[in-house]
Amino acid sequence: MNNLRLSSKLDIIKPSASLQVANRAKELKREGRDIVDLSLGQPDFPVPESIKTGLFTALEENKTGYTESQGVLELRKEIAAQYKGVKAEQIVVCSGCKLGIYLTLEAIVDPGDEVVLIEPFWVSYVHMVTLCGGKSVNLKTSKHKGFIPSIDELKALISDKTKAIILNNPNNPGGIMLPKELLDQIVELAKEHQLFIIADEIYSDILFDKNSFHSLCHYDYERIIITNGFSKNFAMTGLRLGYIVAHSEIAAAINKLHQHVGTCAPSIAQYSIIGNMEEAYEVDVQTMVSTYKRRRDLLIEGFKNTIFSIIIPQATFYMLLDISKLGMKSLEASSYLLEEFGVATVPGIAFGESIDDYVRISFATSEKVLQKAIERLSEVKAIG
Ligand SMILES: Cc1ncc(COP(=O)(O)O)c(C=O)c1O
Known part of the structure; x- marks a missing residue:
């Protein structure tokens, strides 16, 4: 046509x-x-049995209407409890981690802003940054160093146009984890340049060999935004349930966008988690x-x-x-x-x-x- x-x-x-x-x-x-x-x-x-039961119960109880846009309060409380010192007002529940990342980028990226991605990165980041009018800047890594960049390599890409860094830890496609020392350095660098860090932690529950996961929620820096969800750990990709964890002002800004483009995450998926996560x-x-x-x-x-x-x-x-x-x-x-x-x-x-x-x-x-x-x-x- x-x-x-x-x-x-x-x-x-x-x-x-x-x-x-x-x-x-x-x-x-x-x-x-x-x-x-x-x-x-x-x-x-x-889907885990307890979540399945939660889904049926939510249906039987006709919990099928819109929910609070930010997410059902009880669910937000339970998610917040997973992160030390985080309150329910800092959580925005949405239809999948992917939407959470997109809303976050929409909330922080202005046309012309640069967003640094560490290779290998999850494919969708590039397109999301582009859709937001931003430009992705790729940090190349090498097999000889296990695809882990050095802080100096990252520093070299930071300019006055840089707005954010996206970290996917552990990562898709390699199950590679960034060492804690590097995360410490990245947070320091971000603080120095007032950059946002979007930490996509969607695979943080699928760890092997007694690897311990160091969430970015452990850092005291208001521009860290964590995105996560239940698709991978609870095997519920089609039920579309993700969330972001951010400073309450950032969470409110993201939710403002969410109200207009997403309304709320699926109600029965939200209720299915409450009381059943453990x-x-x-x-x-x-x-x-x-x-x-x-x-x-x-x-x-x-x-x-x-x-x-x-x-x-x-x-x-x-x-x-x-x-x-x-x-x-x-x-x-x-x-x-x-x-x-x-x-x-x-x-x-x-x-x-x-x-x-x-x-x-x-x-x-x-x-x-x-x-x-x-x-x-x-x-x-x-x-x-
Ligand atoms: C790194 C990464 N982030 C986010 C997502 C999206 O997850 P969701 O199904 O919660 O939108 C995926 C899915 O493949 C992924 O691999």
């Missing part, structure tokens, strides 16, 4: 590099090919994390006799495979693994140029499927 006169904003948002491979995987599946799909980014577990953590989250760990260990073992070296994830359900022995960059490698071996992965380039020698796989799938993937990927030979 000619001249639809859609917004020019859409021209600057590029389709994700991963879509190309994902669409081809769908096509092959439709044609009847047996594809081992390791590209998915959501837990393969059911049981979900004790029973379900523990089981999920130990299952993810078993799968991760299976992959670590399985990839030993392949051409792929891996980055051992300390958290999340993602793993990065080094594909450099294929003599291809990630998009080509991802297509090759799909077409020739029937394994769907996400090309590293989707997460920044620094990891174009990697593809991301997800282990949010059964051991049987992972075993099959290992068998297929063991057949892959180095090229060149």
Whole structure:
């Protein structure tokens, strides 16, 4: 159709590099090919029983109307209690962590402002920054340093246009965690330049090997905004429940936007959490994390006799495979693994140029499927 006169904003948002491979995987599946799909980014577990009961109860009690825009007070109190010294007025509950990040960026970014992203980063950040009129500035990292930047590398990117830094810790796509010393330095740097820090902590409950997580809520700096949610830890991606934790004035500003674009998070999802969080953590989250760990260990073992070296994830359900022995960059490698071996992965380039020698796989799938993937990927030979 000619001249639809859609917004020019859409021209600057590029389709994700991963879509190309994902669409081809769908096509092959439709044609009847047996594809081992390791590209998915959501837990393969059911919602915890206590949350399920909470959902049914909320429905039975007809709690299906709009709620307070900022989120049901009881829920906000329970979320606040997870963070030391935080009050309910500092929480905004919304439809997923993703919306929380977008609202936060809308609340702080003016046209021309720069937002620093650390590679590898979650794909959506770039597009959200662009939609807000900002410019993302990518901090490159290297495999030799485990994709952990130095504070000097970060400092070098700060200018008078810099407004914020986004940290995703632990990160998607690698399950990489930023060391506490670096977080200390980043907060100091942010204070010095009065920068906002958006700390996306959505994977903070999925930790392995007794890694302890250092939330940004431990720092006394009013421009830190934490985004989190229940999609990953409680395996409820489709129920759309996320939240932000911020200084009360920032929370109020974000909620002002939320009132107009989101109204409120789904009511039954909000009520389902109230009074049920503890049981979900004790029973379900523990089981999920130990299952993810078993799968991760299976992959670590399985990839030993392949051409792929891996980055051992300390958290999340993602793993990065080094594909450099294929003599291809990630998009080509991802297509090759799909077409020739029937394994769907996400090309590293989707997460920044620094990891174009990697593809991301997800282990949010059964051991049987992972075993099959290992068998297929063991057949892959180095090229060149
Ligand atoms: C790093 C990161 N942040 C945020 C999200 C979005 O989570 P939600 O489903 O709560 O919107 C995802 C989902 O894949 C993610 O990987």
